[in-house]
Amino acid sequence: MxxxxxxxxxxxxxxxxxxxxxxxxxxxxxxxxxxxxxxxxxxxxxxxxxxxxxxxxxxxxxxxxxxxxxxxxxxxxxxxxxxxxxxxxxxxxxxxxxxxxxxxxxxxxxxxxxxxxxxxxxxxxxxxxxxxxxxxGGAAAVASAAAAAVGPASAADVEPNGPRSWQITLAPGPDLFKNATEPLLLIRELQGLGDLIVRCNSDALPTLRRMDPELSYLGWVFTLESTCTRQDIQEVFEFVDDTCSIDIEDVTGRTPRATTSQEEEDGFGLFEPLESDSAPEAGMAQAEGGQPAPAPPVGAARAPAAAAAGAPASKPAAASSIRVELNRIDRLVNTVGELVITQAMLSQELGELADYLGRQPIAGQEALAALTRELQECVMAIRMQPVKSVFARMPRLVRDLSGKLGKKINLRMSGEHTEVDKTIIEELADPLTHMIRNSIDHGMEMPADRVAVGKPEEGTIELSAAHVGGNIVISVSDDGAGINRERVLRKAMEKGIVPADAVLSDHEIDELIFAPGFSTADQVTDISGRGVGMDVVRRNIMGIGGRIQVTSHPARGTRFNLLIPLTLAVLDGMIVAVGNQRYILPITSIVESFRPDPTQLRFLDDRTQLVSIRGEFIRIIKLCDLFHVPDAVHDPARGLVVLVEVAGGGKVGIVVDELIGQQQIVIKSLNDNFDPVEGISGATILGNGKVALILDIEQLAIMRADVSSGRLPPDPGPAALVAAE
CATH class of the missing domain: 1.20.120.160 (HPT domain)
Structure with missing residues (x-):
């Protein structure tokens, strides 16, 4: 060392x-x-x-x-x-x-x-x-089958009665190392079968000046004294690339094939025993002479007849890849993110300068913006992986757990090739495992109970993934009994999670299953009962900026939706103005924007305003009231309504003063410096150097109606304080 x-x-x-x-x-x-x-x-x-x-x-x-x-x-x-x-x-x-x-x-x-x-x-x-x-089939049948598989060799080749001598000739092709074959490992495996003697052919080894470090130039002949079978030796070379020529010969009782004078000139030296400490030097012979042209790889003269008859068929190009540590990718993503921000600042300054001077924008400015965008998309693609790696673990979980509980369950999966950021992929395994276990243990009935209510005895769990707007939605649904709300509420009262006199809606009762320590199991088993399942799901999902929704129908089943950001690094956003503040709407969530006529506006009650468009009434959310922004347009008919889509196909209208423009947004987390803000998923830096908050469409859609109605303005909240920074 x-x-x-x-x-x-x-x-x-x-x-x-x-x-x-x-x-x-x-x-x-x-x-x-x-x-x-x-x-x-x-x-x-x-x-x-x-x-x-x-x-x-x-x-x-x-x-x-x-x-x-x-x-x-x-x-x-x-x-x-x-x-x-x-x-x-x-x-x-x-x-x-x-x-x-x-x-x-x-x-x-x-x-x-x-x-x-x-x-x-x-x-x-x-x-x-x-x-x-x-x-x-027993040992005899195995020996017979093995003997038939290796061809005309004698039965002694398969089950030798004593030590035998084997001569193995390995003549690799030039791409041996490119195909990830390591000769030293092959030599060590052969050495593990018995006493091994190695000799090396270095005829094709060029001078250092002409050597390509990625090509193979050496060949080997091994003499092995062992009780192993021919099949044991073949297994050593199981995955050697098919461009290599391998010959295995039983030379028991006779002298191995003599080295010809030509082979001696080619570089086959004397037989030398292999020492484990010097194995790396087994093929390090010194090339002699001047500077001959690189010779063909060893073994070319002993290639199969089919190859000698004509040019070998070209192999399809193998997919190449490189393993890179994730922290290096993160550094690259962060650096490119800063480049995007700098480019946006530069574009804005150049645009203002061009307006001031009355000239056209500087040549190349748009090209720079396009190249920067392409660079960021390429870098982000490196981090994207299909959710298949997580989904693939679930069929085994369903089979094992359903078998243990005596239930019959079929798992259907779709959308396995949906791609999401790698850092998010790594956080999905535990939540999905808990959700599947919950569906099997608590949601699914026993086969006899299903038949008794007219259902097939085999239940179905569906696991799916899809892109919806700027999110990926992962759904776990079952056709089981649904949430027993009466039992859930009773258990929650017994555990002191809610007061004994609490009156809760169906949705609020369903949400109780996410309370820490909550479980409806009567006894603790290795499957459930400890109350550390669904609260872990919610905590882990919230940790990556997502959230979980549950809908249940008695006797029909339950569906869990995980709404997770597609990436934690970048998104295409629409900059909107609300008073003197700037907010970002994910561009993939926007359906359209319009200025409504006063006749299109209705109040459902004192707290909820609606807008009618093409026969559909859509709830309006006023950011100026929600985040207490002064000097903003309050009347939707004087501003703009941006229609956005939420998970499940619903829509809401967000009232803004005006649309500023589209921009690729580098997401900055607020969690390190602020408490979570309802309705805000992060922040970004605009071209003028100011901070803009990124709106969380899904949270906005479920926030209290009294806050978004415009009739009862709320007190200033954390979002207003952050926006004012």
């Missing part, structure tokens, strides 16, 4: 990357295993599951996680027999694999946290795996 500790830091970086990749692999594994419970996987699906397990095993071996390697080897042995058709897929097999996947995930977590698991932690599932494999 170097004195500056760089080797240690490199190792830690690779270790972090390994566990990040494990988490992604385990998420994909969960999706495929969940699908296996519903229907038989095709060959590609089984191969994907096998690759996932094998990739974890290979990486774990490189880092010395022996316990993880041992378990994964048994796990992938069962998968191997499944994909070879030696064991038929069944619900029992799916259950074993899913529980095996859970054990695998726990072992990965334990390795990441550097803690030990119990010595017998994997014993039960390993015993089940062994039992399933024995039922698949």
């Amino acid at each position: 170097s004195s500056d500790g760089s080797s240690g830091s490199d190792f830690e970086r690779f270790r972090v990357t390994f566990f990040e990749e494990c988490n992604e692999i385990l998420a994909d594994l969960e999706v495929h295993l969940t699908q296996l419970q519903e229907e038989a996987l095709d060959v590609e699906g089984l191969n994907a599951v096998f690759r996932a397990a094998h990739s974890i095993k290979a990486g774990a071996g490189a880092f010395g996680f022996t316990r993880l390697v041992t378990f994964t080897h048994s796990f992938e042995a069962l998968l191997d027999k499944l994909r070879d058709g030696q064991i038929e897929q069944s619900p029992h097999i799916a259950d074993v694999l899913i529980r095996g996947g859970d054990i695998l995930a726990e072992l990965v977590t334990a390795a990441q946290e550097e803690r030990e698991v119990a010595a017998d932690f994997t014993a039960p599932i390993l015993a089940e795996i062994a039992e399933v494999m024995d039922e698949g």
